[in-house]
Amino acid sequence: MALKTGASFVKLNAFRRAARAIDVKSSDVRKRSITNIVKWLLSTRTRPETAQNGGGKIAEFPGARAPYVSEMKFFNETSYEPIPIYRVMDNNGQIIDKNEEPNLDKATLINMYKTMVQLSHMDKILYESQRQGRISFYMTNYGEEGIHIGSASALSPKDLVFSQYREVGVFLYRGMTVTELVNQCYGNCEDPGKGRQMPVHYGSKHHNMVTISSPLGTQMPQAVGAAYAYKRVPNNDRCVICYFGDGAASEGDAHAAFNFAATLDCPVIMLCRNNGYAISTPTSEQYRGDGIASRGPALGLHTLRVDGTDTLAVHNAVKRARDFTVANNKPVLIEAMAYRVGHHSTSDDSSAYRSVEEIQKWTKDESPLQKFKLYLEHKGYWDAETEKAWSKEARDTVVRTMQEAEKKKKPNWKEMLEDVYYEMPPRLQKQMKQMEEHLKKYPEHYPLNQHESD
Numbered sequence: 001m002a003l004k005t006g007a008s009f010v011k012l013n014a015f016r017r018a019a020r021a022i023d024v025k026s027s028d029v030r031k032r033s034i035t036n037i038v039k040w041l042l043s044t045r046t047r048p049e050t051a052q053n054g055g056g057k058i059a060e061f062p063g064a065r066a067p068y069v070s071e072m073k074f075f076n077e078t079s080y081e082p083i084p085i086y087r088v089m090d091n092n093g094q095i096i097d098k099n100e101e102p103n104l105d106k107a108t109l110i111n112m113y114k115t116m117v118q119l120s121h122m123d124k125i126l127y128e129s130q131r132q133g134r135i136s137f138y139m140t141n142y143g144e145e146g147i148h149i150g151s152a153s154a155l156s157p158k159d160l161v162f163s164q165y166r167e168v169g170v171f172l173y174r175g176m177t178v179t180e181l182v183n184q185c186y187g188n189c190e191d192p193g194k195g196r197q198m199p200v201h202y203g204s205k206h207h208n209m210v211t212i213s214s215p216l217g218t219q220m221p222q223a224v225g226a227a228y229a230y231k232r233v234p235n236n237d238r239c240v241i242c243y244f245g246d247g248a249a250s251e252g253d254a255h256a257a258f259n260f261a262a263t264l265d266c267p268v269i270m271l272c273r274n275n276g277y278a279i280s281t282p283t284s285e286q287y288r289g290d291g292i293a294s295r296g297p298a299l300g301l302h303t304l305r306v307d308g309t310d311t312l313a314v315h316n317a318v319k320r321a322r323d324f325t326v327a328n329n330k331p332v333l334i335e336a337m338a339y340r341v342g343h344h345s346t347s348d349d350s351s352a353y354r355s356v357e358e359i360q361k362w363t364k365d366e367s368p369l370q371k372f373k374l375y376l377e378h379k380g381y382w383d384a385e386t387e388k389a390w391s392k393e394a395r396d397t398v399v400r401t402m403q404e405a406e407k408k409k410k411p412n413w414k415e416m417l418e419d420v421y422y423e424m425p426p427r428l429q430k431q432m433k434q435m436e437e438h439l440k441k442y443p444e445h446y447p448l449n450q451h452e453s454d
């Protein structure tokens, strides 16, 4: 590769001339001369200015290898073409280029679509359950189902997932049940987190899904660190995928994660869900460059931008990224473009900062569910009858699960002080004792009958 550069061409010619001269020398002199020439050939970064390449000179500073120019020119976001958006289907679910249609069997395609529908029913019912005061908080995923299912279907179950909070479809596709997810939202005694986290902060060791952290960006350097650990395992065949939003990409941790991933050559897919908003901050106020994707090449990341409303395109992108990252131990950045159709969360009212027309524009033609359904219909795998039957079953599952979750007791209050230390330190034991006495004294103020007891 080094021989492609201008500096190396000059060296190569000089080497040829020297080699001809050496031919006529004694064997001792010849050996010394060859050693010196090889050393010189390998010393590519010793002088800033090294060679002539056409008319311009190539600078070889330790920090940059680039041509010298005498015309001053600043570079900005308009100096480059925008990174194009890869897609496979049009808005009617028709394949644009047959060569790009993924080779997925009927059962897999139907399972993908069913999971998307299940997810949207779960969103609808849990959102309403928060409005009715049954759970404390919820976040919907409308408009981003294609990113969840397209990516999850391209991964191996053994790959490790770090998510933000708006990727529950990935949990569903990897086999977490609606019951497990609803138990977490209700914080009941079957929630593995024992009710200590806010709703939607899922995690599952069994499914290789790291528990979600609220502070934005937390998962990003962690994901890179995990990928670095995988790379050190001989014959590694696993990768890490890290989901994050366009808002989270503005955190300092995002930059640290990208740079570590590139410089440490980590098998990690950094997947940005660019849904246009970070709560009320539109992307026009979030960044001035060409989205998140443009940061990839700048930092040495293999980068692709994909239509996140096209489930097949996301599938292809993540599959190719996975193959690449595992084979080469190099990170990939994928920016999946979509639109956050719902409010940010149950604590938000997006009508304060965007118009109904804007939302309609994205729900009308760009629904990932609709596009995928049309694709399945064209293939003869789905019709109005199957849609109706599955929609009912998916809805009933959530309603039934919610009713069961509600009846389950909350964890024993003592759990709030457990699980941090292997042996509870004296100060926590003291707090536990004080709380016990307090509850004995004022039982009428605490709904203890709703919690599990000792």
Ligand SMILES: Cc1ncc(C[n+]2csc(CCOP(=O)(O)OP(=O)(O)O)c2C)c(N)n1
Pocket: 166, 214, 215, 216, 217, 244, 245, 246, 247, 248, 249, 273, 275, 277, 278, 279, 340, 344
């Ligand atoms: C460090 C930190 N700062 C601020 C917040 C508050 N916060 C929660 S979600 C959010 C928006 C994140 O937007 P984005 O990453 O684009 O994801 P999206 O919600 O759009 O899926 C903000 C600012 C936080 N949780 N953590």
